Amino acid sequence: MTTRTSPARPTPADSKPRSNLVLLGAIAAVIVAALVAFVVVMVTGDDDSTAMTAFDTTTASVSGNALQPSPAEGTDPAVGQTAPVITGKGRDGASLTAPESGRPTVLLFLAHWCPHCQAEVPVVRDWVDAGNLPDDVDLIGVATAMSTDRPNYPPSAWLDREKWDVPTIADATGVAAKSYGLSAFPFWVAIDESGKVVERRTGELSPAEISSLVALVR
Amino acid sequence: MVARTLLVADQRDVDLAITFFTVLTVLTMAATIGIVALAALARFSATPAARRIWQPFRSQLSDGGLGLAWLVAAVSTGGSLYFSEVAGFTPCRLCWVQRACMYPLVVVLAVALVWRPARWISLVMACIGAVVASYHILIERYPSLESSTCDPKNPCSLKWFERLGFITLPVMALSAFLFIVTLLLVSRPPTSTAQERS
Numbered sequence: 001m002t003t004r005t006s007p008a009r010p011t012p013a014d015s016k017p018r019s020n021l022v023l024l025g026a027i028a029a030v031i032v033a034a035l036v037a038f039v040v041v042m043v044t045g046d047d048d049s050t051a052m053t054a055f056d057t058t059t060a061s062v063s064g065n066a067l068q069p070s071p072a073e074g075t076d077p078a079v080g081q082t083a084p085v086i087t088g089k090g091r092d093g094a095s096l097t098a099p100e101s102g103r104p105t106v107l108l109f110l111a112h113w114c115p116h117c118q119a120e121v122p123v124v125r126d127w128v129d130a131g132n133l134p135d136d137v138d139l140i141g142v143a144t145a146m147s148t149d150r151p152n153y154p155p156s157a158w159l160d161r162e163k164w165d166v167p168t169i170a171d172a173t174g175v176a177a178k179s180y181g182l183s184a185f186p187f188w189v190a191i192d193e194s195g196k197v198v199e200r201r202t203g204e205l206s207p208a209e210i211s212s213l214v215a216l217v218r
Numbered sequence: 219m220v221a222r223t224l225l226v227a228d229q230r231d232v233d234l235a236i237t238f239f240t241v242l243t244v245l246t247m248a249a250t251i252g253i254v255a256l257a258a259l260a261r262f263s264a265t266p267a268a269r270r271i272w273q274p275f276r277s278q279l280s281d282g283g284l285g286l287a288w289l290v291a292a293v294s295t296g297g298s299l300y301f302s303e304v305a306g307f308t309p310c311r312l313c314w315v316q317r318a319c320m321y322p323l324v325v326v327l328a329v330a331l332v333w334r335p336a337r338w339i340s341l342v343m344a345c346i347g348a349v350v351a352s353y354h355i356l357i358e359r360y361p362s363l364e365s366s367t368c369d370p371k372n373p374c375s376l377k378w379f380e381r382l383g384f385i386t387l388p389v390m391a392l393s394a395f396l397f398i399v400t401l402l403l404v405s406r407p408p409t410s411t412a413q414e415r416s
Contacts, residue, residue, distance in 0.1 A: 021282065022286055037234055115377075119361075151377055184368060204362070
């Protein structure tokens with residue numbers, strides 16, 4: 001036979017001061033956090049070291065028929081279609097057109113806030129720096145889906161940091177991306193010399209995959 | 219792309235809020251680790267010193283811990299709403315799951331103050347939230363775990379900010395969930411209070 005000992009409940013006189021102590025400590029912590037945050041923000045001030053350039057607000061223009069959205073799987077309806085022609089400004093302010101008539105072209109659409117694009121840019125840069133891009137093929141970047149509210153803005157500062165020398169068209173509002181049926185970032189489009197789409201791909205590509213994509217348009 | 223916000227927040231105000239919640243995150247992490255370490259020492263240490271420190275401390279948490287857990291849930295909910303509706307940080311799919319765990323906790327923990335079984339519902343919700351937040355942190359660190367592409371609208375791998383090299387939104391959520399779990403476990407009334415006092 002067991003005997004049950006009922007727990008002795010703390011009397012209100014015991015419990016009330018202890019409860020208040022814990023909650024008061026928590027409220028004190030919140031106040032301390034607010035004070036620390038205020039001091040830190042006042043001391044550090046506006047750390048806006050990444051100034052915007054004209055590139056970060058420039059919109060591209062597009063001519064030609066828009067491609068259907070890129071499907072997640074299955075046959076791509078855009079293959080064999082004439083690619084829209086994008087005209088816009090590069091990072092140096094010069095006019096850029098892609099694809100140029102008679103030039104096989106690979107387009108790479110990038111978003112400054114996309115972690116996969118952030119990972120892909122140095123891979124492509126190193127691939128180009130290693131001399132893998134054939135002289136008869138154009139590789140053109142399209143910086144798109146720009147948003148001041150999102151991280152890693154402005155894209156011009158990001159590309160500068162990455163020492164990105166690939167000619168890149170500013171597409172601040174995403175009109176070029178929409179005309180190419182972009183479905184995800186990074187977004188690759190291979191276009192042959194007649195201006196027809198050969199392949200559209202999404203995601204990070206390895207150096208070998210970039211080489212094989214470029215080989216498709218030659 | 220236009221941010222969907224109720225109010226237009228000044229960047230300095232957003233920085234202030236991020237820093238405020240970063241400090242709170244560090245404090246909750248320190249408190250969680252401190253409570254768990256003290257409890258473990260009291261449980262497994264051969265010396266009675268740790269137990270002597272732990273018992274009065276736990277006694278205080280037993281009384282006020284549930285209220286503190288409610289306060290953590292309320293402040294987290296307020297912060298979450300600020301970041302989405304004022305700062306313009308659009309919640310992703312995993313953010314919504316964590317919200318679904320955190321927001322109701324404000325009500326369920328309030329109920330638990332007067333109806334004890336609600337404590338276990340709170341515990342389950344906080345544990346689910348902690349698991350989802352942990353997965354979200356992994357996706358942020360290693361985006362390729364989920365996909366090799368970014369959703370053009372709002373990928374879960376997007377870090378709206380990062381402070382002290384590791385504090386992001388899901389890290390804040392995880393620290394809150396773990397603190398709530400710890401408080402719920404510690405605030406359980408001692409079953410042998412009478413024996414301890416004798």
